[in-house]
Amino acid sequence: MSVSSMRFADKVVLVTGSGTGIGQAIAKKFAEEGANVIIMGRRREPLEATARELEAIMRSRKSNGKVMMFPGVDVSSVQEVIDMFNAISREFNGIDILVNNAGVSGPVKILASQPFKEFRECVSIHLTGTFWMSINALKYMNDDGRIITISTYFTEERPYEQRPYRFRTPYTSAQGAKNRLSEALAWEMAEKGKRIYFIVSNPGPVHSDRIYKTVYPKAxxxxxxxxxxxxxxxxxxxxxASDVLPYVGEDDVMLEKAIDRLASRMVEERSSREDSMHTQDASSIASTIRSCLDKIREVAEKIQNNTKNMIVDGNFLTQEETAEIVLSLADVEVSRLVNGRTMPSDRV
Structure with a gap:
């Protein structure tokens, strides 16, 4: 494929939360299509690995694209985002596409048990971050610029179906607000005569490591x-859930150490308060913890299957398929047609 035939040759694309998962898949697709790709995320190591993959893709495609990386930037930080865009402006002549993908799972708890701090942190990344990234990107956007925001199908409104994500009030609330934010920005830009297009993508259930390793088990x-x-x-x-669950599916040795640490602490605490169960030793408590983990795995699988049953064809989207949806929406002609809209999933 020649550089000129690539869909996004020489375009400048910024993808937030692009060190892993869906964001990484989106960055790779843009790299395959000739774009200059700017990646950012909280952790340096995944970003560096992604940058190497993007550069390899560009070499293999004989693309003129460049990779720019911003580790540790918080999308909701006023100054960090300003500094990042200043650096981008020194390297590139404007931005063509922003993909607001950065996100966190947030607390997975019943509403009455959700700490305010965790609610605020989740909303800060999803809603405040999307707002602040979009506002700053507008200052550097070229004509026919596109801002695509990744949301969730759990914000869709359909009769006779439960849409809100169980135990994920902060996440669902912030995602729904992102949809309205994009609509509002689209109207404002249209009224000002600006050729900037805003689209929200609700791709539907996606096979994501973050979902399988964190959200389902936490729920x-x-x-x-x-x-x-x-x-x-x-x-x-x-x-x-907080001290042991993160190790499930990872290193078995680390998991066993986490179980033993928690069991030892529980023995000490029960003994100090003369708990009725304080006669249990650490080994017995560790065995109970393992049984609880088995039950968590069982329930998590049921939650996954319930989600799968909501899908028309019974198959989760891959991260690569989700990335293709984003690239389709990023086409300038498509963006003009669907400006200001939330593109719902037709698979649930």
């Missing part, structure tokens, strides 16, 4: 915390 743990588990208090289950 399962919350179900169990509410329903109870023999030998464990609600606080114990919260600590399993």
């Amino acid at each position: 399962a743990a919350e179900f169990i915390r509410i329903g109870g588990f023999q030998g464990l208090s609600a606080i114990d289950i919260e600590r399993i």
